[in-house]
Amino acid sequence: MEISDRNAGWRKELREAVKGKERTDIPRVKMPEREPAERVKSQRLEVNTGLTAGMAQQEAKRCMDCAQPTCMEGCPVNIDIPGFIKNIEREAFAEAAAVLKRTSALPAVCGRVCPQEKQCEVRCFYTEKLKKEPVAIGYLERFVADCERESGEVCIPETAPANGIKIAVVGSGPSGLSFAGDMVKKGYEVTVFEALHEIGGVLKYGIPEFRLPNRIVDFEIENLRKMGVTFVPNFIVGMTQTIDDLKAEGFRGFYVASGAGLPRFMGIPGENANGVLSSNEYLTRVNLMGADRPEADTPVFHGKQVVVVGGGNTAMDSVRTAKRLGAERAVIVYRRSEAEMPARIEEVKHAKEEGCEFLTLTNPVEYLMDEQGRVKQVRVQQMGLGEPDASGRRSPVPLAGSEYLIDADVVVVAVGVSPNPIIPHSVAGLDVSKWGTIVVNDETMESNISGLFAGGDIVRGGATVILAMGDGRRAAAHMDQLFCTPQAKEN
Amino acid sequence: MNQILRKQSFSDRVVQIEVEAPLIAKARKPGNFVIVRVGEKGERIPLTISEADPQKGTITLVIQKMGVSSTKIANLNEGEYITDLVGPLGKPTHISKVGTVLACGGGVGVAPLLPIIQGFKEAGNRVVTIIAARTEELVILEEEVRKYSDEMLVMTDDGSYGKQGLITEGMEEIIKREKIDLAVTLGPAIMMKFCALLTQKYDIPTIASLNSIMVDGTGMCGACRVTVGGKTRFTCVDGPEFDAHQIDFDEMISRLGGYRKEEIEKLNR
Numbered sequence: 001m002e003i004s005d006r007n008a009g010w011r012k013e014l015r016e017a018v019k020g021k022e023r024t025d026i027p028r029v030k031m032p033e034r035e036p037a038e039r040v041k042s043q044r045l046e047v048n049t050g051l052t053a054g055m056a057q058q059e060a061k062r063c064m065d066c067a068q069p070t071c072m073e074g075c076p077v078n079i080d081i082p083g084f085i086k087n088i089e090r091e092a093f094a095e096a097a098a099v100l101k102r103t104s105a106l107p108a109v110c111g112r113v114c115p116q117e118k119q120c121e122v123r124c125f126y127t128e129k130l131k132k133e134p135v136a137i138g139y140l141e142r143f144v145a146d147c148e149r150e151s152g153e154v155c156i157p158e159t160a161p162a163n164g165i166k167i168a169v170v171g172s173g174p175s176g177l178s179f180a181g182d183m184v185k186k187g188y189e190v191t192v193f194e195a196l197h198e199i200g201g202v203l204k205y206g207i208p209e210f211r212l213p214n215r216i217v218d219f220e221i222e223n224l225r226k227m228g229v230t231f232v233p234n235f236i237v238g239m240t241q242t243i244d245d246l247k248a249e250g251f252r253g254f255y256v257a258s259g260a261g262l263p264r265f266m267g268i269p270g271e272n273a274n275g276v277l278s279s280n281e282y283l284t285r286v287n288l289m290g291a292d293r294p295e296a297d298t299p300v301f302h303g304k305q306v307v308v309v310g311g312g313n314t315a316m317d318s319v320r321t322a323k324r325l326g327a328e329r330a331v332i333v334y335r336r337s338e339a340e341m342p343a344r345i346e347e348v349k350h351a352k353e354e355g356c357e358f359l360t361l362t363n364p365v366e367y368l369m370d371e372q373g374r375v376k377q378v379r380v381q382q383m384g385l386g387e388p389d390a391s392g393r394r395s396p397v398p399l400a401g402s403e404y405l406i407d408a409d410v411v412v413v414a415v416g417v418s419p420n421p422i423i424p425h426s427v428a429g430l431d432v433s434k435w436g437t438i439v440v441n442d443e444t445m446e447s448n449i450s451g452l453f454a455g456g457d458i459v460r461g462g463a464t465v466i467l468a469m470g471d472g473r474r475a476a477a478h479m480d481q482l483f484c485t486p487q488a489k490e491n
Numbered sequence: 492m493n494q495i496l497r498k499q500s501f502s503d504r505v506v507q508i509e510v511e512a513p514l515i516a517k518a519r520k521p522g523n524f525v526i527v528r529v530g531e532k533g534e535r536i537p538l539t540i541s542e543a544d545p546q547k548g549t550i551t552l553v554i555q556k557m558g559v560s561s562t563k564i565a566n567l568n569e570g571e572y573i574t575d576l577v578g579p580l581g582k583p584t585h586i587s588k589v590g591t592v593l594a595c596g597g598g599v600g601v602a603p604l605l606p607i608i609q610g611f612k613e614a615g616n617r618v619v620t621i622i623a624a625r626t627e628e629l630v631i632l633e634e635e636v637r638k639y640s641d642e643m644l645v646m647t648d649d650g651s652y653g654k655q656g657l658i659t660e661g662m663e664e665i666i667k668r669e670k671i672d673l674a675v676t677l678g679p680a681i682m683m684k685f686c687a688l689l690t691q692k693y694d695i696p697t698i699a700s701l702n703s704i705m706v707d708g709t710g711m712c713g714a715c716r717v718t719v720g721g722k723t724r725f726t727c728v729d730g731p732e733f734d735a736h737q738i739d740f741d742e743m744i745s746r747l748g749g750y751r752k753e754e755i756e757k758l759n760r
Contacts, residue, residue, distance in 0.1 A: 195709050197528055197535075197575040205711075234577040236709060240514050261710040265723060272716055272723060272742055274749035281712035289534065289706070294760060297534035297559050298706075299753030373745035420710055421728060 003095040004083035004102075006065070011086055015065050024126070028133040029059040036353045043292045043324045044209045047350055048112070048142075053093075056143040060089035063135045064125050071137060074123035076470025077103050077110075077178070081120060085140055094155065097148040100141060101157050105181030106174060106220045106469065108149065109203060111142025112212050114466045115344050149219055156226045160187035165483050167253040168193060168246050170237040170423060173201025174465040175257035175456030177221070178472030180229045183255075186480050190228070191251070193235040198288060201259055203465070205288040206280070208317050210324070211347075214287075238426030243452070253451050253479050256438060257472065260457035261420025265413055266309070270367030275301060275375035279310070279318045279414035286321055303410025305329045307378050309364055310414035311341035316348060318412040319356045330356045331406070335363040335383050335396040361385070363396065365403065367411060377405045419458050427452070437461050445475035446482075453479055493576040496549060498569045502628040504556045505599060506565045507541070513548030515540075515578050521586065521606035522700065522732055525550070525578030526708040527564060533574060534560040537705045537727075539603030540579065541632070553602030553631065559757050580708045581731045584698070586610040590672035591617040593665060593695070594640070595658055595686050597678025598624055601632050603700060604677045605639070611675075612639040619671075620644070621661045623678070627652035658682060659689045671695050676735060680747060684740035691736045699735035701726045704749060717743050 002008050032049045039045050051059065063085045071081045080099050087096035100107040116138035121127060124134035148154055165188050169176045172194040184190045198204045200217045225231065237243065243254055263278030265271050282300070285291040291300035306322035308315050311334035322330040332351070334341060337360050341348060352358070359380070366379040382402035385394040419436040431439040431448040438447055438454040445453045455471025457463055497509040515525060524539045542551035556562040567573065584607050592611045596604035601622045612618045620640040624630045625648045637643050645653030646661050654661060658678075665671065666689075674697040676686040683699045690697040703715035703726040715726035718739035724730065 195577065196707060197577070205707075234575050235514075236577060236580070239579055240518060240577070262725065262728075263711070263713045265713070265716075267723070272718060272746065274746060278713040281706060281714050284706050284712055290532065293532075296532045297530075297563070297757060299534075299750045299757055301750075301753065372748075373742070374749075422709060 003087060003092070004080050004099045006067070006082070010090060011065070014086055014090055018061060020064065023062055023064060024130060024132065026058060026062045028062070029055050029136050029139060031136075031139055036355070039210060040323050040354050042210075043286060043321065044213065046213055047210050050146055051139050051143045053091075053147070056088050056140055057091060059136050059140060060085045062126070063089070066125050070123040070125065070128060071120040071135075074119040074121075076119065076466050077473050079103050079120075079141070081137055084144060085135065085137070088140060088144060093144060093147045094151070094153065096144040098155055098157075100144055101155070103473070104469070105178045105224060107141055108145035108216045108220055109174065109212060110466060110469070111138055111140075111145055112216075113207060114138055115464060117345060119466065149216070154223065156223060157185055159185050159227055162189065163187040164189060165253065166191070166251045167255070167479070168237070168251040169255045169257065171195075171201055171257040171259055171456070171458075172199045172221075172231060173257060173259050173456060173468065174203060175468035175472040176201065176255065177224060178469035179255045179257065179455070179476050181224055181227070182473055182476035183479070184224065184227045184229050186476070188253075188483075191230040191232060193237050194231065194233045195236045196288065197233050199231050199233060205284040206314065206317070208283065208287055208321055210320065211317065236422060238422040243427055253483065254453065255472070255475050255479070256423050256452065256454040256458055257456040257468065258420045258423050258458045260417035260462050261422070262418040263413070264416045264418055266364070266415060268364060268366055270369055270375070271413070273367050273369040273375040274373050275303070275409055276367055276411040276413065277301070279308070279314045279412050280417065282318055282412045283314070283321065286325070292325055300325065301410045302326050303408070305408050306410045306412065307331050307333055307364070307406060307408040308412045308414055309333050310416075311336065311343055311360075312414060312416075313343045313347055315414035316343045316351050318414050320351050320354055322410070322412070323354050323356060327410075332356060332358045332360075333362050333364055333378070333380060333406075334358070334360050336393060337361055337385060340393040359406075361396065363398070364411075368405070375408060375411055378408050378411060379403055379405055416462055417457070419461060423458065435461055443474070444478035445471055446478060451479075451482065492572045492574065494572050495567055495569055498567075501553070501631045504565075505553065505629065505631060507551060507553045507602075507631075508567070509549045509551045510573060510576065511548060512550045512576055512578075515576070516543040516548050516550050517545045519543050519550065519579040520583035521610040522581060522584035522603075523579035524581050524603070524708075524731060525552070525576055526580060526705065527552075527573055528575040529560065529563045529567065530574055533563065535575075535706055535708070536560045536564075537580070537702065537708055538564075539700070539702070541602035541605050542635075543606075553599050555599045558754050577708070580727060582729070584610060584732055586614050588615045591619065591670060593662065593671045593674045594618060594620040595662060595674065595676045595678070596620070596622045596636070597658055597682040598629055599631065600678030600682075601636060604675065605632055605635055607675055607677070607700075608636065609639045617641045619665055621646060621658055621665070623647070623658035623661070623682070625649065657685070659685050662686065662689055666690075666693050666695065673697070674735075675700075680740060680744045683735065684744070687735035687738065687740065697735035698732045699738060700732045701730055701738070701743065703727075703731075703743070704747065717746070
């Protein structure tokens with residue numbers, strides 16, 4: 001393809017136009033951000049405001065257009081990274097968008113929430129060989145997607161002629177959407193079933209609008225709809241209808257991406273006090289139900305002293321939401337040190353800029369409540385770091401006699417999630433692990449039941465948006481193989 | 492969008508609606524519930540299903556005006572639409588032949604009790620039902636309940652209708668009179684708590700169906716957690732029915748009021 005062929009004339013010219021030294025001397029672009037004092041006033045003001053065209057082209061110039069782009073190996077959905085970046089450099093933004101859309105159903109989302117620092121950017125030539133800051137691949141991806149959306153001229157990827165094979169997708173989160181995008185391109189008749197009233201899964205209920213505005217998710221969903229994907233909200237596969245019911249209606253392939261349903265709690269005394277809630281509940285009330293807005297019917301706690309337990313992105317989302325809901329004090333309590341925090345560095349930085357406090361090497365052991373059963377204090381314990389555990393991180397060890405109390409009127413528990421049990425319980429004979437995840441072939445994503453594939457958190461137990469999307473792509477490729485043989489098509 | 496085909500007012504505060512929901516009507520079992528949302532700014536709230544007609548493709552819900560959202564739903568008229576309706580949710584009632592079942596429903600709790608007694612009756616049990624309310628106008632579904640009960644007792648707190656007294660007084664009379672193999676209690680949490688204390692005294696296995704606060708209803712939020720036998724369970728996916736003798740009702744009652752202050756603020760907007 002001309003627009004992404006490394007040997008295309010334009011691309012060769014581009015490579016030769018600027019000397020390598022000149023490229024590597026350009027400093028990495030800084031993402032423009034709203035001032036902390038301004039952004040904490042609203043749940044819906046996006047913190048990162050996006051690159052200008054000039055900034056994006058300058059940053060694109062840094063990319064060396066490597067013959068063997070290692071960055072792509074770090075991308076779970078195999079985006080043609082130099083291919084889209086070089087189109088930015090030559091100011092062909094629409095072409096850049098077309099390159100992105102070949103492999104990613106959600107470029108505006110990935111550009112915002114992917115941990116690029118752990119994936120493509122960590123494998124960038126600059127990081128690996130020059131020991132310099134990598135090309136800002138994530139910022140550039142976001143720039144291209146935003147640019148196309150704002151231009152009003154959106155290219156809808158081409159789809160193969162309809163093959164009439166009906167495919168059901170369970171869950172409309174990133175994994176389901178990515179799968180649906182690939183399958184509809186291959187000509188399948190794809191229907192996505194969603195339990196909630198909104199399409200988007202964790203992109204809607206989980207990730208706050210100051211990181212990922214809902215209208216951007218909706219836009220990407222609308223593109224999938226234009227490509228022919230059907231979305232059915234308020235439908236719980238396994239309850240409203242079973243997989244067998246859907247088979248009887250002619251669905252032949254299933255992709256289960258029902259996500260990580262159940263929030264985990266720690267099982268410590270007082271955890272069921274009022275005011276102690278899961279990050280899922282807290283974020284869903286605000287992000288999905290709009291509880292921060294006075295006109296919404298859904299209530300949410302506007303805590304003055306909010307403690308958030310955990311060190312992942314969800315914990316950061318929660319503590320920053322607390323700040324925006326008017327908390328005077330919003331505190332992260334995390335049992336390991338900051339170095340072990342699973343949250344993205346950018347999220348930690350943003351949280352700190354917004355005045356969130358961090359109590360690391362600290363763990364809650366008990367919640368104390370008032371006479372009305374409402375939480376009033378958290379008893380915490382200080383921790384030390386011992387030997388590395390199975391995750392490779394040094395495991396926290398309680399320090400004797402180190403307990404003390406913190407005042408809190410709201411506590412958000414963000415210590416992880418367990419897989420949603422509805423599908424695993426509703427399909428007879430489905431191979432499920434002792435953790436409740438669906439067991440699949442690592443390569444094909446197919447379960448022990450032929451034609452039933454699964455991916456994302458229902459398989460991984462808890463992962464990132466992009467890994468979930470990668471699962472969707474792999475499942476689509478292999479499900480297509482299952483159906484694309486001539487006899488399969490006739491059945 | 493689900494259309495309301497029929498609406499009947501039981502009292503100023505309690506209405507019954509029949510809603511178009513063909514898939515739910517077909518799939519639902521006794522004990523299941525749905526989540527309902529009205530309007531784009533609406534809240535998701537759980538409502539129990541009282542009846543279903545799979546041929547007609549409808550389910551029947553009974554709603555008591557309590558706060559912003561229940562009032563919004565109760566104020567919808569025939570021909571209007573519920574914005575979002577999803578279900579059936581929760582584990583169905585475990586119905587089997589046990590002998591004699593004492594079913595105790597209080598207030599609007601009688602509505603979800605109806606399919607449960609129907610199930611037990613059809614499974615060949617003797618069903619003795621007590622329906623209780625504060626006062627006469629809050630007694631609902633008397634005729635429907637009678638249809639599936641071998642014996643029925645109506646009680647009101649103020650004696651305005653049926654027998655005067657609390658539901659536990661009626662229960663104790665029956666328990667002393669005949670052998671009860673299973674009790675089912677459904678109604679206000681405080682009522683279920685005292686029903687459970689009574690049956691515990693007589694060592695009668697008892698199930699209670701809980702109406703916890705929920706957001707999604709599929710296990711995602713954990714707002715509905717309840718302590719059962721010392722363990723935290725989720726009402727939406729582990730329940731809504733639990734062994735009544737194992738439920739920490741005091742915690743449950745406290746949690747039901749968890750958002751009271753915020754809800755009052757919403758009511759007074």
